[in-house]
Amino acid sequence: MSEIRIAILGASGYTGAELIRLLRNHPQARLVALTADRSAGKPIGSVFPQLAPFGLPDLVAIADVDWSGVDFVFCALPHGTTQAVIAGLPSHLKIVDLSADFRLDNLDTYAEWYGHAHQAPGLQTEAVYGLTEIHRDAVQKARLVANPGCFPTSALLPLVPLIEAAQIEVDDIIIDAKTGTSGAGRSLKEGSLYCEVTEGVHAYGVASHRHAPEIEQDLSRSAGRSVLVNFTPHLMPMSRGMASSIYVKLRPGVSAEDLKATLIGRYRDEPFISILSGKDVPQTRHVRGTNRCHINVIADRLPGRAIILSVIDNLVKGASGQAIQNMNAMYGLPETTGLDLVAIFP
Amino acid sequence: MSEIRIAILGASGYTGAELIRLLRNHPQARLVALTADRSAGKPIGSVFPQLAPFGLPDLVAIADVDWSGVDFVFCALPHGTTQAVIAGLPSHLKIVDLSADFRLDNLDTYAEWYGHAHQAPGLQTEAVYGLTEIHRDAVQKARLVANPGCFPTSALLPLVPLIEAAQIEVDDIIIDAKTGTSGAGRSLKEGSLYCEVTEGVHAYGVASHRHAPEIEQDLSRSAGRSVLVNFTPHLMPMSRGMASSIYVKLRPGVSAEDLKATLIGRYRDEPFISILSGKDVPQTRHVRGTNRCHINVIADRLPGRAIILSVIDNLVKGASGQAIQNMNAMYGLPETTGLDLVAIFP
Amino acid sequence: MSEIRIAILGASGYTGAELIRLLRNHPQARLVALTADRSAGKPIGSVFPQLAPFGLPDLVAIADVDWSGVDFVFCALPHGTTQAVIAGLPSHLKIVDLSADFRLDNLDTYAEWYGHAHQAPGLQTEAVYGLTEIHRDAVQKARLVANPGCFPTSALLPLVPLIEAAQIEVDDIIIDAKTGTSGAGRSLKEGSLYCEVTEGVHAYGVASHRHAPEIEQDLSRSAGRSVLVNFTPHLMPMSRGMASSIYVKLRPGVSAEDLKATLIGRYRDEPFISILSGKDVPQTRHVRGTNRCHINVIADRLPGRAIILSVIDNLVKGASGQAIQNMNAMYGLPETTGLDLVAIFP
Amino acid sequence: MSEIRIAILGASGYTGAELIRLLRNHPQARLVALTADRSAGKPIGSVFPQLAPFGLPDLVAIADVDWSGVDFVFCALPHGTTQAVIAGLPSHLKIVDLSADFRLDNLDTYAEWYGHAHQAPGLQTEAVYGLTEIHRDAVQKARLVANPGCFPTSALLPLVPLIEAAQIEVDDIIIDAKTGTSGAGRSLKEGSLYCEVTEGVHAYGVASHRHAPEIEQDLSRSAGRSVLVNFTPHLMPMSRGMASSIYVKLRPGVSAEDLKATLIGRYRDEPFISILSGKDVPQTRHVRGTNRCHINVIADRLPGRAIILSVIDNLVKGASGQAIQNMNAMYGLPETTGLDLVAIFP
The missing domain is CATH 3.40.50.720 (NAD(P)-binding Rossmann-like Domain)
Structure with a gap:
């Protein structure tokens, strides 16, 4: 064209x-x-x-x-x-x-x-x-x-198919997210200075970040009813990258493997999304500079729960x-x- | 002496x-x-x-x-x-x-x-x-x-008093922890090389880290019965510091403020522990090089849940x-x- | 083809x-x-x-x-x-x-x-x-x-044309170079661990680095006689990037502007090389991930001397x-x- | 008292x-x-x-x-x-x-x-x-x-005794300095943002930094006549630390060992200053958080020259x-x- x-x-x-x-x-x-x-x-x-x-x-x-x-x-x-x-x-x-x-x-x-x-x-x-x-x-x-938004992208890509498949409880979704500092943009804020970011980590916007309603909007669409989530972002000493560790409760009879199978099926033909093998953990550095999202699902030590790991480059x-x-x-x-x-x- | x-x-x-x-x-x-x-x-x-x-x-x-x-x-x-x-x-x-x-x-x-x-x-x-x-x-x-261990220290200091006070459900504790690379020690591993750690983040030992049973041992002591937890550590691009974001379900009638009051009472005379004010977030950089533990409790957006943030220097x-x-x-x-x-x- | x-x-x-x-x-x-x-x-x-x-x-x-x-x-x-x-x-x-x-x-x-x-x-x-x-x-x-080699590339690109133009003294070339840690490769060495590299800087291979004879070989070719150089590399807390700050003595009647004009002329049609304007300083982050070399020449405060700044991505x-x-x-x-x-x- | x-x-x-x-x-x-x-x-x-x-x-x-x-x-x-x-x-x-x-x-x-x-x-x-x-x-x-100032401290401590001992030429002193970002203070500047500092290096204030006249003042005192120096600072991706690599020309009959002997003699009883052994290189991380200055002198590959390495914590x-x-x-x-x-x- x-x-x-x-x-x-x-x-x-x-x-x-x-x-x-x-x-x-x-x-x-x-x-x-x-x-x-x-x-x-x-x-x-x-x-x-x-x-x-x-x-x-x-x-x-x-x-x-x-x-x-x-x-x-x-x-x-x-x-x-x-x-x-x-x-x-x-x-x-x-x-x-x-x-x-x-x-x-x-x-x-x-x-x-x-x-x-x-x-x-x-x-x-x-x-x-x-x-x-x-x-x-x-x-x-x-x-x-x-x-x-960057956080919604990293969280919704794994969660929407699982809610649509009715495999997870929608009232017990906890999203612990870690983001690179470029997400704060180039504007001048004390909290974005090198000396205030390097070699440390902290949560921010706890229970009050604007990406929460954005996440909830698409989850509610998928669930067919209003969904609230825990969403807790953390600022990382890195420029780029975003990792969401999502803790979910499985619906009765569902296993972590079932979640993984759903995601594999849903994203089989998607060029930017990889569901990793075995217990391989997604790392932000492996998607740095790319439009990719790497996801894995691992059975929790707590019975009836699973851990979903999702990484993207927040700027891409x-x-x-x-x-x-x-x-x-x-x-x-x-x-x-x-x-x-x-x-x-x- | x-x-x-x-x-x-x-x-x-x-x-x-x-x-x-x-x-x-x-x-x-x-x-x-x-x-x-x-x-x-x-x-x-x-x-x-x-x-x-x-x-x-x-x-x-x-x-x-x-x-x-x-x-x-x-x-x-x-x-x-x-x-x-x-x-x-x-x-x-x-x-x-x-x-x-x-x-x-x-x-x-x-x-x-x-x-x-x-x-x-x-x-x-x-x-x-x-x-x-x-x-x-x-x-x-x-x-x-x-x-x-470093992870157990950061998690048990806030959790034990809350379990002893019977304020949180013991079957629904999720510990998302972030640690500096010094926790891996000085031994030579590819995963500890500068180029493999800087400017990225990833989970590791998911549902299989040896600090899980150590955490569970003291929580079980406090609860008077066997407790299992979700414990998901993440490797940070920093030398020192450890932040545990702990997601808990409140027992009926208990509020996040109640949790905070319990911790304030318990640690009032402890020289190394601070329960932060308001919604101040603990940051690892504020305890770097010290024997301190900074903690805060914030009400979750999910009804009946709270977020506990706890930071230490993993080496101190x-x-x-x-x-x-x-x-x-x-x-x-x-x-x-x-x-x-x-x-x-x- | x-x-x-x-x-x-x-x-x-x-x-x-x-x-x-x-x-x-x-x-x-x-x-x-x-x-x-x-x-x-x-x-x-x-x-x-x-x-x-x-x-x-x-x-x-x-x-x-x-x-x-x-x-x-x-x-x-x-x-x-x-x-x-x-x-x-x-x-x-x-x-x-x-x-x-x-x-x-x-x-x-x-x-x-x-x-x-x-x-x-x-x-x-x-x-x-x-x-x-x-x-x-x-x-x-x-x-x-x-x-x-990476160091020779960053040093020779500016120096060879200046020696060919007989604009600098060949017996008084000082190359202070700073390199990212990826130059040490992926092999396991204590000095390449994250904790040993982050948040610090040090020289290494002082007066004994193997890139010195490689630099000298091409400078000697250009000068038509044997040339020795000071070459002092420093390890940076970064993965990629290399900056060489080169201190040269001008030949009689030559100015820093003359050096710059020579480089502009020599590299006018080279797609990967930029001679920066005014006193703009080359930064490694501006060539990260690319095959580019950014160079500038600035008059020294010491009469009859000039400072040449040259940056590349050491891996590209x-x-x-x-x-x-x-x-x-x-x-x-x-x-x-x-x-x-x-x-x-x- | x-x-x-x-x-x-x-x-x-x-x-x-x-x-x-x-x-x-x-x-x-x-x-x-x-x-x-x-x-x-x-x-x-x-x-x-x-x-x-x-x-x-x-x-x-x-x-x-x-x-x-x-x-x-x-x-x-x-x-x-x-x-x-x-x-x-x-x-x-x-x-x-x-x-x-x-x-x-x-x-x-x-x-x-x-x-x-x-x-x-x-x-x-x-x-x-x-x-x-x-x-x-x-x-x-x-x-x-x-x-x-931080730069003058790191440069003058080794240089003043050598000039007083008349061991180095005073018209050919080149100071290539690397500083942590805390030297820029806590004020809000785009160049101090995490994303603008991490994983890169660049010179700044080339031939125009205000610490040049401060260095020159004390060198001139020592020399008994006006001295100018090359002073080229570089911004490092680190909070603290300062390394000055100083390139000097030896006066006739003087060796690098002579310089080292002068510094050892001068600083023998100084509690904060160490002259390192052999070819050990000073590293900023080894003085981090302390009031110490580590120095070494190494013979240059260029005949008649020496390299002086000096590190401090810029904030201490x-x-x-x-x-x-x-x-x-x-x-x-x-x-x-x-x-x-x-x-x-x-």
Whole structure:
């Protein structure tokens, strides 16, 4: 097919840079506009020196983009400001939004967790939740895709099939998640300083992280009723990577092997998902820089329980990579286009 | 009181070095023998250059120690070889053993998890499990103390009082633990190489780690019946530190606040334990290099559940520091002697 | 052109894994044999789990490779053992050797630094030193290329053109180099353990590192007379990356700007080399995972001196990437084939 | 002697926290005031949770300190603002200032490098440069000590004795320095974010760092004439530690062994300085958390040159530890009081 002319809104953040890194290897992608309002007029190399050598367009303000030459938009702007920006874009554009703005279907839930009424409720109705392997059919037909959060991606990929198969209890799901620091973005916060992150670990957002309702939304869809989860994120001394250790109670008569068989069956033809063999443990370093998700299920020492281990790269499958996967799906391209990558290790 | 003449068996490992670091600030401690069979005859600075400037005794073989000049032994030898060594020591010696050899009261459990019959069952009967805050009375009278494992220390300190208070269900305890790499010791393993550890995270020993029965032993004691737990350790890209996130089900009518009140009451006079305020999250970096344990309890988003967060330095409160605390208790010294340390941060 | 059937000898080390990662994106490369004598018979995923999903051939012993189906060999075996292996290979094979075995033209120098007589002196005569940008003509015609060491690559790329232009004094070159730990390979050494590397820095091989004669060989070629250098490597707490800070004395009448102009002219058309603008400092993270070399020259505070900063990824431009670049040159392919990569950052 | 009542101005930064950590082990030190204008009224635990358990005074504004109850001040305020603050303090106070404000004797040099005229030239005349081992006599009599910068400390300790002994050429000194990120302080800068620091290295402040004139000042004193140096700092992916690799030209007839003999003689009785044996390389991790400086001298491969390796902990001997050492000297206490520490390793 012919090329897709792409604009990235918010190109000066980590997910923006990651989109650029990945799209350069995408044969149909042509980057025509990169925006960063505060750095408008500067070369992209001024904010990301690693991108200087590649002949990319200079940064511009969103207001200065000529939309007539754009087919597709990746929106990597901060939560809250995104909805107004997208509401103002021409309707011929297809869009994948990497913010949280269009992820929650229920406007009340959005208002409760984000502290203000949604600014574009009509678009919210139109938006499709872009967990590609789960909502592929809807994504393929969508004009506006809400790209999932990193934590929800790592948790939902194993959990949704198991709930659909009625193999686990839905009222007893505990998600202990560990994330690299790039998930906090490039903004200046004391807690993101090298000296505050290296050589230590801590939980944060305990029982109050905004990805909880996002996880619960898709689990509730699968279960056919309202589901709550324990979701406890931890900040790791690493840039990239996300590991979710999920503790579940098995429904009567179900074994850990049954869970594994369900996942193997469900993801057999998925190019980005591996269900590991035996008791092999997924490691974040084995998916670093890739759009892959590695999963395994191991029987718990507690009778009637199982442990699900799921790892992704939070910036790729948890953000920019899945966004490109969604773009590919929206255009009918093979989803691996531009994403057929081997992890960078060590 | 007069000085304690101390031998450290196994001084060339990380816990041995940490004992030396801490004991140099202990006013009653005098290091009279450091053993390391493979490095016998060499100065300690040849295996730990940071110790070279301090006038310490040279390394010797265990067989060459003159026990008549020794009062106290820290045994930091590998699991399995320790029991025979300790069985051969003169009976005037007081001993804290940092290995796992004397931690499990039940000899069958020992044989099951360590793969061979115990070599010194009589000593096992004598040994006291040295979780100081929990077993202080027994420790004070003991001649041989089995120093707890790092994971059990971080998990038992919050859990034992809550089980004793009958505030949590004992059949639904999930311990997701994160440890620094020093817990694997200084031995050469591919999985301990810098390139295999940095910038990534993974679970290990899932449902099969030897610290599970050790945790269960003390929980069973507290509960008055057999308790099993989920215990899932994860390897962190950091040298030191251990964080246990513990997911518990509350007994009817009990709240997370009740749990916290129990812990505050129990540990009010303990110099090494802090129950944090509000929703403050314990961070491993805030106890680095110290014998401290920081704990908090936060209500779960799942009704009727709570999240307990507990952090220690695996080499100090999880090993060498608690060993010295036990020695202090065995001699009637203030337990903080030599251990009144502020965390090294950043 | 048609595909190149490739064998990698020594696929279980870091440079072997990196060759596989990069070659999967090379449209002409087909991996037909991966050897690892100690792991023969196992899948590559057993030594590098990140490679499991990609349908690669199982590991075999070198003795079991069917050379009739192989066109090209990357040899990533340890120093010393390589020369005998390569001497035994069929002569129809083109070879890039990543070890040090064929890098030193002078057999006496080899014997002096490597402690034994060279085992394949005839092949040594044939071998071409594969610093591609400097020896491109010879590489293109070569059958056997000795891939340069990582430190020599980072130092020679800036220094050779400056010596050829007679702009710097050749008797006063000081190379302070910093390398990631992957340069030490995957073998088990105490000094490569995570706990021994993280959060610290130290020099090693001071005035005695084997890359010194390799650097001096090419500098002597350029100068037309024997050149010695100071070369002081330092081990960094990072997996990948190499930064050489080179302190040079300017010849009379020459300025730092003159040096920079020389490098800009020399490397204007080189796709992998960037001479940075103004006082921008090269950073290893901006070339991570790529075959790029970023260089800048800054006037020293000491009159008549300049500082040259040069960074590469030691596993790519310093090893596997340059090896593929050389293969491309040997087949007349564009050198960027399979290597047109953006740095992975953060 | 009786206790010293101490105020720390600027207690919310890393050097302030480090002063508190170290002073808690100082038998004569009593912390009576901790200032942090922006956090006045809060407990110190609100900015440094690791300090919460220790019964320290709450943070106050500088204006609210009751100086009548204070004997000694550590001033850990930012450069530029310090001089006015100190000029306003009562004259009965002894002061060690950790900023750069009083380090440069020459007011013109100060103005040139710091961009404004000095605000307290009279105090500048009074201030003593507190490189303790070099200027001990003056420090002991001083009321106001300017604590040296971290880079100058690591470079001057080996260089001053060698220049005084006329063993090295003073016009050819190259200092390649590597520092931990804590040297940049706790202020919010993009370049200090975890993701921007981890797993990479780069030079900064090349030929323009403010520690250059400070180094040159003391070298010029020693040489009896103006000395310039190359000083090239590099940012390391580590919190603490500083390694200076110093490349020097030997004066005629002088060997590297002669340099080492000079340093051994000069520092024989210094408790914090070790000249390492043979070719042992100093490592920053072996001085981590301590006030120590480890040095070695190794003959260069270039004839007539030598390599000096010097490591410190930038926050201790490079800042807070040396400040306490200076306080000890000012009060006639043993300089090791409170500072007799073993490195924390791993």
